Amino acid sequence: MPAPEDDTVRFWGLASTHEQLDGSCLARREAAPRLGLATFLYAVTPRDTEVLRQDLATAAARGCRRVVVEDRTPRWVEAELLLDGWAAEDELRLVLPDRQALAGTAPQHRMLRAEDADPAWAARRAMLRTDHLEEDARHGVPERPVADTDATVAHRQALERHATYFCAERRGDVAGFVCAWRAPSGQGVVEDVFVAPEHRGHGVATALLRHAVGALRAEGAGPVGIAAEVGDTPGHLYARLGFRPHRTVRSLSVP
Known part of the structure; x- marks a missing residue:
């Protein structure tokens, strides 16, 4: 298959x-x-x-x-x-070239494996729920049920058996998280970059990305890819850090 x-x-x-x-x-x-x-x-x-x-x-x-x-x-x-x-949706793919480091600097934040920092997924669940509510408000649609967020969390928990999640700490709190996975192709994949609202604007996302890229390169990954919604703010952040636009991936969904 x-x-x-x-x-x-x-x-x-x-x-x-x-x-x-x-x-x-x-x-x-x-x-x-x-x-x-x-x-x-x-x-x-x-x-x-x-x-x-x-x-x-x-x-x-x-x-x-x-x-x-x-x-x-x-x-x-x-x-x-x-x-x-069917409704079409395009998503950007950006790639950090092999052996290229991220541009710029970021404040130092303590990084931990998420299984140690947030073993019950309480902090990450709160951030995912916030993300869902922000996304629904951005698109002008009703808030999705809490059950949808719980299903999303369960999916991420299953993914944690295949990939590595990291958490950033700030002022003693879990401020954000990121996921890193090395694909069979040898390319690294960074996904799930989230920062809690009260910790935004303090370089947490950049620190998470830097740590995830470093972990992937330590595993032998070459280029590192990341996805972003077309027109969404994170795509511009990734580009400033050195990720280069590579292609778009289209999917179609039943409205």
Whole structure:
């Protein structure tokens, strides 16, 4: 069974089961089928429209509402989905070149493995809930249920068995966290960069990124990739630190 082409997509599917359908592959997290990061179709290469619709029906029955568009995906598939009313979303991929250090400086903050600093995920759950509420307000939609945040936390807890989470401390509190994973390709992947609102503006995010990149390079990673929403503030921060725009990754979702 093929793996997702994009390392970041592959990272989010580490805690999912993977099933080969007729013309695509289904990554699914049974405990949270609505979580698009963990439940999605990829390697979508149907031979015709009938196979595509059969795979979509099978995926929908398992709770999947997201399709990842890859280089191998025939162009007509995306056109077909757009015609059917699926919504497209582009995400930026930026890469820090091999052996290049992050630019600039950052205040020193104590860094700990998250399993030691926040073993019960209390601090990280609070930050993820804040992120969900901020995102919902930014998009002008109703606040998502607490159960959705709990499902997100459970997914991250499962990912922690495959990747390393780090926490930054500031004034005795867990101020932020980050995740680092070395992909089979040899590229490092940095994800989940979060800072608690009361600790923003003090260089915590930069310190987290610097620590995550250092940990990945110590594991032998070459280039280090990071994702950002198009037009969102973090993408500009990553670019200032030396991450270079590399490509976009498109996915389509049922509205």
